[in-house]
Amino acid sequence: MQRLWIAIHLPRLPLEVFRPRWSADDCTVVLEQERVIAMSHAARAAGVQPGLRRGGAIMLAPHSQFQQRAPALEAEALQAVALALLQYTPQLAPAEQATLLLDVGASLRLFGGIRALCRKVARSVRALGFTGWLGCAPTARGA
Incomplete structure (x- = not known):
């Protein structure tokens, strides 16, 4: 059996728990310790950037919704x-920073190969309203 891992990272998770990717692009900003850690596209277009203090974000985008x-x-x-x-596999493990690791070596034939399986995994994540980045490798760390 071929060993193959898929890593799925959710880079916008702090924002998307408040505003799923399919919702209207309102101006939303997520703060941690009074600093911006995530923002919607509308907030970014208004000039809000990661690391900006709450006051600066309010000056740039006063109509924003601020979430802790x-x-x-x-x-x-x-x-x-x-x-x-x-x-897709019972071999699933959490990793650091909003990442999940899937051991899919045994599932490849069942789901039509690695490309088809990656498309299905990405579609499943999108259906839940999250942005996901996928990586594949023969080892979990490599994925």
Whole structure:
């Protein structure tokens, strides 16, 4: 059996727990310790950048919705994504920074090869309202 891992990273998770990717692009900013850690496209277009203090973000985008980072919501969302991805393999493990690792070596033939499987995984993540970046490698660390 070929060993192959897919890593799925959710880079916009702190924002997307408040505003799923399919929702209207309102101006949303996520703060942690009074600094911007994530923002919607509308907020970025207004000049809001990661690391900016709350006051600066209010000056640039006064109509923004400001949210405090919610680690509990992020963990809940990551759990929901993990449950959805169990349809592709029972060998699933969380990794650091909103990343899940899937050992899909045994699933390749069943799902039509690596490209088809990656498309299905990406579609599943998008269906839940999250942005996902995929990587594949023979080892979990490499993925």
